Amino acid sequence: MRPREFDHDEVLRIAFDQFWRKGVRGTSLSDIARDAGVQRGSLYNAFGSKEALFLQAYERYAGDYLVGLEKTLATGSMRKRLSAFFDLTITNFRSGSPPRGCPTTRGLMEIGAAEGEGLDEDARKAFANLVSRITGLVQDALSAGAARGEFSGDPAAAALHVITVTRGLAVLERAFDDEPQLRKIAAHTIDLVLGKRGR
């Protein structure tokens, strides 16, 4: 067998960076090939198609992300954990210049739009999987303390609400580009879920 001349993981990283910055639609395989110093044909041979490449790049990223998130959510009071989660979320999708947005949300909206089904189901599963795992981690964090807010006794519902808000923030971020506002919404949501601080 002839060995591969490029680093599989490195290409996934480069590709994901481009997809994140310019969107799936705005990134051509020629761009990625040039950036990675790889022939375009080799990408097709190794990954199958543009969407498939994006999905693999995304899943690699998601793995890294989950590791970081788990560390972030490991210790501290419930309020500290929730706060850290929102902070990580907002910082993440406001990274870059201009802000690259939330890769999960953008991916979900850009992929699976065409008429044919095919890979779309895989794509949705990939995203649904990440969202589920994030929700699970948040739920664990919320179970770790005694909830006093509206959701006390139902950490699953609380986590789902928190995730919904973070997804909403990912959308608003693209409409308004107003970070303080995002953080205010986040703070308010924490109060809603945990009860007002010092109440």
Add this chain to the structure above:
Amino acid sequence: MRPREFDHDEVLRIAFDQFWRKGVRGTSLSDIARDAGVQRGSLYNAFGSKEALFLQAYERYAGDYLVGLEKTLATGSMRKRLSAFFDLTITNFRSGSPPRGCPTTRGLMEIGAAEGEGLDEDARKAFANLVSRITGLVQDALSAGAARGEFSGDPAAAALHVITVTRGLAVLERAFDDEPQLRKIAAHTIDLVLGKRGR
């Protein structure tokens, strides 16, 4: 002057339907031209470009949407109005088969992804404008009654929270395709904002 052979508004409607069903990326101007019985070149002449056509189609839709929303939010108790808003929202982006998703959210994510700026600012303004106006209507609805929940006395913050949740639902909808879950989140959010029913 030679008169136009097609109905400008009719074409915008047809184009928006395609964009909504298949996404901007998944819709070609040839598709729209065929569907509308218009030459592709005429579309370029009349609308400028694919993105410009999408934006104009979107703004036409947004106008209709706002009229309907205003009617929906006009009367009833605050809880009834909020409930109606969530219902309209979820029903709207779960319409079609398969569900077409939320056109605003999908548009926001698909447009303005490329490197160059140009039209992107216009696009963001169009979306930001709709989101602002929806938020305003919700805020008015929330001001119409005496709020008892966490947000009492701050209808602006309450409306912003509600909008954030609806944007989040638009994302989750695409990941999970689970309408009952969406409605549960909506119901919970109403309780959070207005206080639990019968409390």
Add this chain to the structure above:
DNA sequence: GGTATATTTGACACGATGTCAAAAACATGG
């Protein structure tokens, strides 16, 4: 060293966006 196997490479087909000039259709004024 020879062979099997996977990768690389370049050419190709196809479809999409966007441009352009020529043709066509109407409004307007004589």
Add this chain to the structure above:
DNA sequence: CCATGTTTTTGACATCGTGTCAAATATACC
């Protein structure tokens, strides 16, 4: 009624992107 001017329509074209394929190439293994 006809000539003129303006806008739309129409078809051809250039360019780029995706995806396919066969031939060439490089290695591992026997």
